Amino acid sequence: MATTMRLEARHVSKTFGSTTVLRDASLEVAPGEIHALIGQNGSGKSTLVKILTGYHAPDAGATISVDGQDLDLPVRWADATDAGVSVVHQDLGLLDHLSVSENIGIGGFPYHRVTRRIDWKAQDAAARRVLDRLDVPIKPKDPVGPLNAMRRAEVAIARALRDQRPGEGLVVLDEATRSLPREELRRFHELLRKVVAEGTSILMVSHNLEEVLELADRVTVLRDGAVAAAGLPTDGLTEHDLARHMLGKTVEAVGREERGTCHTEVAARVDGLCSDTLDGLTFEVGRGEVVGLTGLPGSGFEAVAQLITGGRRPDGGVLTTAVGSLDLSKADVASCMRLGAALVPEKRILEGLAVELSIRDNIAIPSIRRRGRPWHVARRWQEDEARSSIRRLGIRSRSPHMLIKELSGGNQQKVLFAKWLSVEPDLLVLHEPTQAVDVGARVDILRAILETAGRGVGVLLVSIEPSDLAEVCDRILVHGHGGELRELRTADPDEVLHAIYSESALTAGGTPHE
Numbered sequence: 001m002a003t004t005m006r007l008e009a010r011h012v013s014k015t016f017g018s019t020t021v022l023r024d025a026s027l028e029v030a031p032g033e034i035h036a037l038i039g040q041n042g043s044g045k046s047t048l049v050k051i052l053t054g055y056h057a058p059d060a061g062a063t064i065s066v067d068g069q070d071l072d073l074p075v076r077w078a079d080a081t082d083a084g085v086s087v088v089h090q091d092l093g094l095l096d097h098l099s100v101s102e103n104i105g106i107g108g109f110p111y112h113r114v115t116r117r118i119d120w121k122a123q124d125a126a127a128r129r130v131l132d133r134l135d136v137p138i139k140p141k142d143p144v145g146p147l148n149a150m151r152r153a154e155v156a157i158a159r160a161l162r163d164q165r166p167g168e169g170l171v172v173l174d175e176a177t178r179s180l181p182r183e184e185l186r187r188f189h190e191l192l193r194k195v196v197a198e199g200t201s202i203l204m205v206s207h208n209l210e211e212v213l214e215l216a217d218r219v220t221v222l223r224d225g226a227v228a229a230a231g232l233p234t235d236g237l238t239e240h241d242l243a244r245h246m247l248g249k250t251v252e253a254v255g256r257e258e259r260g261t262c263h264t265e266v267a268a269r270v271d272g273l274c275s276d277t278l279d280g281l282t283f284e285v286g287r288g289e290v291v292g293l294t295g296l297p298g299s300g301f302e303a304v305a306q307l308i309t310g311g312r313r314p315d316g317g318v319l320t321t322a323v324g325s326l327d328l329s330k331a332d333v334a335s336c337m338r339l340g341a342a343l344v345p346e347k348r349i350l351e352g353l354a355v356e357l358s359i360r361d362n363i364a365i366p367s368i369r370r371r372g373r374p375w376h377v378a379r380r381w382q383e384d385e386a387r388s389s390i391r392r393l394g395i396r397s398r399s400p401h402m403l404i405k406e407l408s409g410g411n412q413q414k415v416l417f418a419k420w421l422s423v424e425p426d427l428l429v430l431h432e433p434t435q436a437v438d439v440g441a442r443v444d445i446l447r448a449i450l451e452t453a454g455r456g457v458g459v460l461l462v463s464i465e466p467s468d469l470a471e472v473c474d475r476i477l478v479h480g481h482g483g484e485l486r487e488l489r490t491a492d493p494d495e496v497l498h499a500i501y502s503e504s505a506l507t508a509g510g511t512p513h514e
């Protein structure tokens with residue numbers, strides 16, 4: 001007899017206005033399996049997940065069932081929850097000022113029968129039960145704020161499993177492992193395996209193909225809103241195979257040809273950068289040079305991107321470019337921009353994009369003054385710049401007038417990147433620019449970084465992605481435990497990884513242009 005699927009979605013389509021973004025898609029997840037849903041940016045993954053959880057209504061003709069029971073469509077979140085479906089989003093959705101138990105209880109607190117108030121005793125006991133079931137050594141009363149990335153992920157999983165009996169239910173992980181440092185991923189994977197060993201199913205949406213192959217039993221690939229491969233067993237598959245299914249073609253490596261050229265002219269110099277986690281960091285970026293900055297996640301190097309571009313004020317430090325010098329402890333974004341330093345930040349929606357404006361307007365914002373006023377004079381330039389960015393970075397959109405909020409996450413990332421590329425600063429600081437973008441877009445972005453450097457811009461790539469760093473950087477500065485910067489020149493991602501996680505693998509030297 002055929003197994004009853006944990007989740008069976010059939011003939012799912014979705015049309016926004018006149019655009020169909022999901023076409024007759026199907027997805028089957030078996031009990032106790034980890035199933036990955038992958039696809040290029042804008043291929044429809046989030047739309048499909050949002051239909052499963054009731055955020056979007058599907059077009060007519062779809063059916064969705066959990067454990068053989070059809071759900072009424074559009075899905076009501078309460079019905080999905082009753083059927084055992086829960087979601088862990090990318091940001092994990094935790095509230096730092098609340099306790100672990102309160103976070104686990106959000107959306108489903110038990111109420112006292114008589115007083116009709118939240119029954120905290122019952123809530124703490126329920127939190128304890130699910131934490132014990134997962135062998136997570138934290139207490140329900142612990143505050144969430146100080147917890148590290150791994151513990152936070154555990155709390156999010158505990159919340160997802162709160163109402164599920166062992167062996168039942170489906171947890172949807174929407175890029176949920178992205179915030180986890182590499183060394184924690186293995187432990188988190190063990191936790192997920194424990195969850196599915198009981199019979200619960202996991203549907204993971206991910207751009208990390210390495211993780212998909214390591215963790216998932218089967219994978220469904222979406223391409224342009226349709227299923228390009230349904231439920232492929234991952235055994236024997238390679239990342240190349242997955243990329244081919246996603247893109248319908250083979251992805252070529254970035255292939256940096258002239259690396260390590262001597263960059264004698266300095267684009268920007270940072271002197272004595274101090275903050276709570278940094279102790280007098282000093283480094284230079286040459287004109288046309290791509291310099292990587294990396295280190296152990298959480299060791300403090302991540303803050304450099306904001307500290308040298310005016311997003312946050314350091315305790316001390318000076319930025320010098322061809323324009324002049326600036327005391328960073330008194331700087332803001334505008335003064336850093338005047339000096340020629342621009343940042344493509346990590347948290348795109350919060351810090352980088354106006355979501356109610358169009359692609360064209362977002363790209364134009366930083367250049368409005370330079371490109372001339374009044375506004376209509378620059379209109380032609382804006383239109384051309386937006387169209388060329390769309391082409392160059394493969395931004396999936398109907399037109400340059402499409403609003404940012406209508407774009408998929410990865411395509412938003414590309415617009416943010418295009419916005420700052422159009423400025424042509426002296427120093428372009430990029431913080432995790434390939435986060436959440438698909439394999440094809442990643443190559444487009446890395447190529448655009450090299451092109452930008454080729455035009456004489458100094459690029460600082462602040463990242464924990466060893467392969468990005470190895471592929472495009474002339475030099476990589478590794479921030480060590482003791483706060484020192486050590487320099488690495490390599491095109492081998494394993495060597496970068498090794499350097500990040502070991503103290504001894506590097507040669508000394510922080511200022512490199514001799």
Ligand SMILES: Nc1ncnc2c1ncn2[C@@H]1O[C@H](COP(=O)(O)OP(=O)(O)OP(=O)(O)O)[C@@H](O)[C@H]1O
Binds near residue numbers: 040042043045409436
């Ligand atoms: N509210 C909306 N209005 C119009 N179009 C939308 C809306 N939401 C999503 N889209 C479009 O639907 C398509 C699929 O987007 P979706 O977010 O599902 O992609 P995705 O595969 O999750 O991409 P990513 O990996 O970049 O997050 C995109 O082209 C996007 O522009």
